[in-house]
Amino acid sequence: MRELTMMQIMNTIIEKPEWERKVFDEEITSRWTTEISESGKDVTPKMIEWILAELKHKATVLKETGMVTAFNPGVVRSDSAISKDLQAALQKAMKHLEDVPEEEKDYHPGSDNQVLDLVHPSLFPVVYGRSQILKNEVIRLDNCWSWSGQAELLQTPPEEDAKIKGQYGLWPLRQGMKAYSTKFQWLPCDVQFIGGDDDANKCQIASYINNLHPKNSYDLYQVIEQIIAKTIPLWDETLHDAVNPPSPRISYDDVEYLDYDVPEPEYDDFGLDRVEEYLEARRAWGVNRPIIMPEPEGEFDPSKRSRSYLGPWIPLSDKFRDSGLQVIVKLANIELTPEKPRYEGGSWHVEGQLNEHICATAIYYYSNENITHSSLSFRQRAIDDFTDLNYPQSEHDFLYSVYGFGPDVDGNNDCNITQELGSVSCLEGRLLTFPNVLQHRVAPFELADKSKPGSRKILALFLVDPHIRIISSANVPPQREDWWAEEKMSLGQDLFSKKDLPVELQQMIKEELEGSPMTIKEAKELRLELMEERTAVKGQQNDMVLTSPAAAPAPLAKRNTPNSSGTNNGYFYQFWDDGSSGTTTYTNGPAGEYSVNWQNVGDFTAGKGWQQAEARNISFSGTVNSGGNFYLAVYTWSTQGENYILEDYGTYNPCSGGTNMGSLNSDGSDYQVCLVDRGNNYLQNWSIRQNKRSSGTVTTANHYNYYQSHGMTHNPLSSAAYQIVSTEGYGSSGSADITVSEASPPTSSSTGTTSSTSPTTGTTSSTSPTTSSSSGTGAAHWGQCGGIGWNGPTTCVSPYTCQQINPYYYQCL
Structure with a gap:
């Protein structure tokens, strides 16, 4: 809890304007010290000393790289990665998607017409048993229309392949959880590196972005390519921090308590008819028992936060230069009006299912207009392995005081525990990246001026684990009927203008052109199925993994009998x-x-x-x-x-x-x-x-x-x-x-x-170990041949020998 507090205090400071300059001003940091000390938070002088030293290190890193880590593991932000010119170019390129008649706008189902989906991966995804796939060819951005009729039906995988099977720590009620979908997969585009040594992250989109027309949105493709290139250094930092995390700011090895003159309640003093009363008394005693709280030892050492110290990391642009990356693209606006002035926020979730293998997310907030402060919150499942921690047997009260898990958490791996890391402000122009092991949630916000509309606009990029290649738009021909209609019109005119083309062949061409694409009606129906499936998975994640908030005591478990x-x-x-x-x-x-x-x-x-x-x-x-x-x-x-x-x-x-x-x-x-x-x-x-x-x-x-x-x-x-x-x-x-x-x-x-x-x-067949004869012959294989109270044979038939299993039982083995 104390280390979380340290991160949250640092994040509050790095949200201040010009913090990177102010942290080196002793007068200002002295004032910050006073504010922290009087804030009512559980902080000590050693913690404050460490906080200020780490903030100076963060300021140095920010000056060198333009990015700063808000929370470990890997919540990284930058307010300068995307230039003002590139931001303006994105805003301009988005106009043709936004300026459409109201009846053509695609509001996200269940959002009360507040979330406008401009490009969303849940529309026209890969649909097993419905989508077509090229198994031996690759679709390029410039030829994605030329593969009609050459793809094969993508088969539906068996349901059994979607389940978690036989993993350690998963009791049977969890082993049936569907980690994979047998119905859907979001469709990424392929991204290739094309830069030289002086611009290693320069890249180009090599296959179409799902639901973003490559011809009609050519300018937008070019802008997104540049933003992906600017995002890659932040993804490098995010993944490095997640894979090679820094050492804890506070080490905790031994649980020690202060003297406490209140006697511990005894179970025998209550009896079975007063078990709940006993549990409440024991819980209150454990919570109030004074414990020696840990704090940082020594001084902050910036060298132990460097990449060279934390472990090797090969940049994405180097390691995957030949194979490239796969990125899922999403563009969405939250639109508020005087009639609907407040957005109630989102739910806790990670992105996608294992079909997508998303390892990191990037969100670029390219426009905030007439809205109040907005933030994105993060939480994680805490690691509850205390095998290296010295504490009195069966005494787990320290988990409540030190980790905030709740007074009845007992250190078992099946416990549902969370730690809320904190929130990052969603400022216009900010680029934010984080690993997909963290759950996140959009906080509520509303109109600043209730008399006129407002909005928040984002570009979200989901990075597929580069070590794994999934089905991408390089494998699936465009599925949208409205896209094919445009191509079909010109193609059909060319073909059917030839008067000598047989009628039968003309019909075959029409059927071929019209057979594969999905209508918008079908796609929206499938989207509802996808959303229903992923809502259920999200519920399983929350129910089984992340249910108890760490900041407050958990409800008293009605276990009735103590372990x-x-x-x-x-x-x-x-x-x-x-x-x-x-x-x-x-x-x-x-x-x-x-x-x-x-x-x-x-x-x-x-x-x-x-x-x-x-x-x-x-x-x-x-x-x-x-x-x-x-x-x-x-x-x-x-x-x-x-x-x-x-x-x-x-x-x-x-x-x-x-x-x-x-x-x-x-x-x-x-x-x-x-x-x-x-x-x-x-x-x-x-x-x-x-x-x-x-x-x-x-x-x-x-x-x-x-x-x-x-x-x-x-x-x-x-x-x-x-x-x-x-x-x-x-x-x-x-x-x-x-x-x-x-x-x-x-x-x-x-x-x-x-x-x-x-x-x-x-x-x-073999003789039972308890059937030996008491005659003078030796006992058979597995037969008893000795032990306290044994009156039978004490030798064994060759080649077996009499071996002690325990004092009461010797056996021929």
Whole structure:
């Protein structure tokens, strides 16, 4: 929070007129120091000292480059990149698009006739299953009319290809999120570099801008080319800052608290009937507990902000000189009138879907007329990985004080957290660039003089990731029927003036000329579908990634039972809830009994068992009631990985996202076995019972032996893992009442054999590890050969040897 405050203070100062001169005036900076100190913000003298030193560095960079970074990562602005002459040329070139009859104006749907779309990528986009594409040819700007009838239909990709699959940290309810569209893609134009060493960023548009006629708007094309060239240095700075971010202004390694004479509320003092009262008391205690807040260490070092220090960066004009860039162009006006004097602002969003692979945005504000102050706000999802931070276990109150996440955020990666960076003023003549990892939103503004109209006009440029080539206007012939009508008229007159042309051929030519283009009516209908699809995606982004504002405390999560683990009535228990949503109540019962109720939860795990995993025979009984996603499993957890022997589950089979490892038969049922890699070599072994049940006995050794014999490297018996019969729910509601106990080792007659099917070697049979004879012969492969209380053979049939698994169980391996 303090570093955000520092950036916001600096941004406020660099919005002041002539700040780059004033920052070197000690009298003025002394006044700024007083203003900052008395502002009520959480600032210290060290922070102010750093702020002023960094501002002097920013002023030096501004003098050298004409640009300044407003926020990290990569929000860069320039008030001088576009000259007054080029600005005037753009305003002039836009006139023929603006001066059209009212009935021909294209107002953006849902904007109450306030947002005028002059060139918008959502109109006549690539439409899978409708658009035509050239697979082996490239359309140039000067010949885009000559490809009629030579393109092929662009096929619709499978729906499954549009989903996020099996990524680490994504629970099943997120794995179905559509990152790609199977219907639409915005259409970029190709841009080629043509400058020499003295003008490396000089470029030309090589294929048509979608919805901007290359003949009728020739002058506008030339102006946009020049603006793209002036934008490239800012994009370089934006992407360099995003890829090679500077070191934090404030380092935070150790959480330390000041002495606090108020005792911490104890859960046992409240009881189950006063859980919410306890949570409120604990939250208030944690929020008020005084913490030692971090601040900058040492002095600001400008050398550590240089490109050479932060990491290598090859300018776009060098790295992509041969292949060029792809840019999506948008031109839009916000028009206010005395009847509609206020624009209510936009919504939080990033640009496009993954189809477009947009990596950075540029917005040029080329005209502001009779409007109040306007700004563009930014926010980001904070990184909540605290593995390198030293803090007391299970004490996460510092996240509220230090990071502003909210008092119930517990450091889990699935938490929904945001940090609002701040806002940049949208001044006329300003060029602004930022990476497409930041969400942005247009702030409200209104007419300055309510008696006459006003407007704000922008040119937006969306840079496609240059490492990836997507379908562009170099691949898709123009799709607009009104464009083709002009060409068709002259072409048709030339062709049909030849009286000897057969009637049949004339009809074929007409059908060919009229077959492919889209009408404006069809295009507008498709635009509504595109907008509906992207509005849904935007909602998913906000719901799943960026929902809790960082500046204010988050609402108290009605988790009811605090996260905890320990010993209860001779059994180890574990309860964990990600706290992202809903209500979960966990209760320990007598001996191995527990119950849990959950409503609309994000994710939780609860259960009873043992603090150290062993090859136990585990009995469980009870009921699970849930119409959604849940697991009932013998579960082991360690820092190396997890094991699930899944006895009952809801709507999602976790092996659908894993690697098939065959099947085994144990305890009266086949089990599907798979391996899931959660990333960073953190593995999950899964055995999924085909005959689901909520009561029975699990011979865990059968599963652990199978994992080992099939190369599933994580072994719960060789690491510090706890072992519980767990109930887990995610994105669902339900209840469970389970009793856990350790069963007596089964006799040889009751266990029989365990069969397994390998995914690579077919079917094999093997003796169960608990069926060894007590005769003098050696135990078979996987048979028990020792351990506390064991009276059977202590040797193994060759070539197997007796190896200790734990003090109670030795096995022939």
